[in-house]
Amino acid sequence: ELKVEQNPLFLSMQEGKNYTIYCNYSTTSDRLYWYRQDPGKSLESLFVLLSNGAVKQEGRLMASLDTKARLSTLHITAAVHDLSATYFCAADNFGNEKLTFGTGTRLTIIP
Amino acid sequence: GAVVSQHPSWVICKSGTSVKIECRSLDFQATTMFWYRQFPKQSLMLMATSNEGSKATYEQGVEKDKFLINHASLTLSTLTVTSAHPEDSSFYICSASWDRDYGYTFGSGTRLTVV
Numbered sequence: 001e002l003k004v005e006q007n008p009l010f011l012s013m014q015e016g017k018n019y020t021i022y023c024n025y026s027t028t029s030d031r032l033y034w035y036r037q038d039p040g041k042s043l044e045s046l047f048v049l050l051s052n053g054a055v056k057q058e059g060r061l062m063a064s065l066d067t068k069a070r071l072s073t074l075h076i077t078a079a080v081h082d083l084s085a086t087y088f089c090a091a092d093n094f095g096n097e098k099l100t101f102g103t104g105t106r107l108t109i110i111p
Numbered sequence: 112g113a114v115v116s117q118h119p120s121w122v123i124c125k126s127g128t129s130v131k132i133e134c135r136s137l138d139f140q141a142t143t144m145f146w147y148r149q150f151p152k153q154s155l156m157l158m159a160t161s162n163e164g165s166k167a168t169y170e171q172g173v174e175k176d177k178f179l180i181n182h183a184s185l186t187l188s189t190l191t192v193t194s195a196h197p198e199d200s201s202f203y204i205c206s207a208s209w210d211r212d213y214g215y216t217f218g219s220g221t222r223l224t225v226v
Binding site: 030031033035040041042043044045048050088092097098099100101102103104106 | 117143145152153154155157160204206208211212213214215216217218219220222
């Protein structure tokens with residue numbers, strides 16, 4: 001059974017600082033996804049990582065995937081208040097389409 | 112592209128009544144859709160996989176008779192919460208994908224409150 005762990009669960013950081021959210025998954029997975037959720041809203045797709053060594057960047061966010069370590073990271077550079085949200089990683093169960101979500105990281109950026 | 116529309120956004124119903132939630136893929140055909148449930152400040156839990164033209168596949172612990180899923184066309188899946196009770200109050204979200212390499216698109220979610 002695929003399990004996805006995320007840490008930290010909560011992250012409070014000052015504007016301008018850098019930080020990384022970690023996502024570990026337990027078994028082989030085809031794909032790794034990152035999503036953002038604002039309070040009361042649904043999920044917004046951020047990144048899709050398809051292969052070992054994949055790195056994608058959008059603005060102040062950069063995601064990477066190490067399939068050998070079964071680890072994905074979401075790095076935040078020079079955080080700004082607008083990045084405050086809950087971030088979820090999700091792994092695609094190998095061989096089927098079901099997603100397993102991590103616990104989520106609630107990120108709060110303090111001015 | 113890859114837009115998923117979910118309706119209604121919120122609904123309040125009396126205990127014992129049934130509520131239907133619709134999930135539509137607007138610009139692609141979705142043979143498979145997924146229904147999730149999210150409690151406040153928690154992650155998403157997959158409830159069931161909706162398959163066009165066949166029975167839904169429910170996750171362990173999800174009551175099939177409580178959460179009826181119908182996927183009658185390639186663009187529409189519905190979730191009916193039958194005989195709703197306050198403990199069914201939650202945020203329900205559907206999703207679909209036209210190509211897994213491009214990710215899954217989520218509906219806007221439905222906040223159900225049973226009073």
